Amino acid sequence: MKRGFTLIEVTVAMAVLAVAATAVLSTLIGVQRAALEARRLENAQALLSNASERVRTTEAGALRDGASCPGVRLADYPYLEGYRCVVAREPGGPGVVVRLLDPEGEVYAATVGVPR
Amino acid sequence: MRGAAGFTLVEVAVAGLVAGVVALMAAMLFVPAARIWTEAQTSLELTSDAAEVRRSLTGDVQRARSVRSYDDRLLLRLADGTWACYRFEAGRLERAGSARAGCRGAEYTPLTVLDGYAGRFERLDGAVRLRYTQAPDGGTLPEVFVALRLSVPAR
Numbered sequence: 001m002k003r004g005f006t007l008i009e010v011t012v013a014m015a016v017l018a019v020a021a022t023a024v025l026s027t028l029i030g031v032q033r034a035a036l037e038a039r040r041l042e043n044a045q046a047l048l049s050n051a052s053e054r055v056r057t058t059e060a061g062a063l064r065d066g067a068s069c070p071g072v073r074l075a076d077y078p079y080l081e082g083y084r085c086v087v088a089r090e091p092g093g094p095g096v097v098v099r100l101l102d103p104e105g106e107v108y109a110a111t112v113g114v115p116r
Numbered sequence: 117m118r119g120a121a122g123f124t125l126v127e128v129a130v131a132g133l134v135a136g137v138v139a140l141m142a143a144m145l146f147v148p149a150a151r152i153w154t155e156a157q158t159s160l161e162l163t164s165d166a167a168e169v170r171r172s173l174t175g176d177v178q179r180a181r182s183v184r185s186y187d188d189r190l191l192l193r194l195a196d197g198t199w200a201c202y203r204f205e206a207g208r209l210e211r212a213g214s215a216r217a218g219c220r221g222a223e224y225t226p227l228t229v230l231d232g233y234a235g236r237f238e239r240l241d242g243a244v245r246l247r248y249t250q251a252p253d254g255g256t257l258p259e260v261f262v263a264l265r266l267s268v269p270a271r
Contacts, residue, residue, distance in 0.1 A: 002128065017141075024149060031153070032159075035155070036162050038159070038160060039162070042163045042166055046166065046258040046260070053263045054261060057241070067133075071261070076256070078255065
């Protein structure tokens with residue numbers, strides 16, 4: 001009598017392999033998403049840092065509420081498509097609030113700069 | 117020899133076919149998986165490189181008393197009299213710290229893990245800017261713009 005695998009055993013093995021392959025791929029896709037999110041966060045941090053530094057080299061009178069961040073070109077930040085950077089005077093203080101707005105207009109991140 | 121145990125030609129052919137199909141499926145999984153993994157790793161290393169360069173350059177420029185820029189090199193004399201120098205070399209951005217003017221004879225340490233970077237340092241009115249002209253993934257990286265804090269003679 002010959003021994004071998006039954007059709008069911010082979011099917012189950014293939015199914016297990018397919019599930020394992022799917023799990024590996026979905027994990028890798030998760031890693032890829034995390035890497036892209038890290039790039040986006042790095043872009044956001046770079047933008048806020050550059051914007052607050054540029055505020056420091058700008059005369060206070062040249063900054064109006066709601067104006068775009070001085071010297072910042074959003075095309076240089078490829079992971080922030082649709083985002084906007086605006087400045088607003090800090091109430092009661094010498095500083096300027098630099099806000100990064102997401103495509104829905106919500107504040108995504110912000111920092112404070114001090115004009116010259 | 118009749119009655120000897122073994123595989124028939126058909127069994128071997130079927131087994132070979134099944135093994136081929138499984139190997140093909142494994143290859144189809146492996147190739148995109150390897151690509152995704154490599155891209156993700158490069159992206160994370162780029163992020164890390166950019167953050168490290170920004171952290172280092174910002175700290176040094178904020179403490180700089182004088183600045184000299186020569187396209188792909190930047191020399192900073194710091195408030196304590198020492199020098200911090202940056203240069204692009206073999207696709208990497210390197211930094212040296214030295215007590216000697218212009219970091220002469222100093223050993224440079226790479227700030228970036230990846231290679232394939234190129235860029236230009238610019239001395240602007242009251243600020244220093246690093247613009248990347250090339251990144252390892254073929255894309256671009258945001259500039260690093262840092263305002264000078266201390267009195268710096270114009271050059």
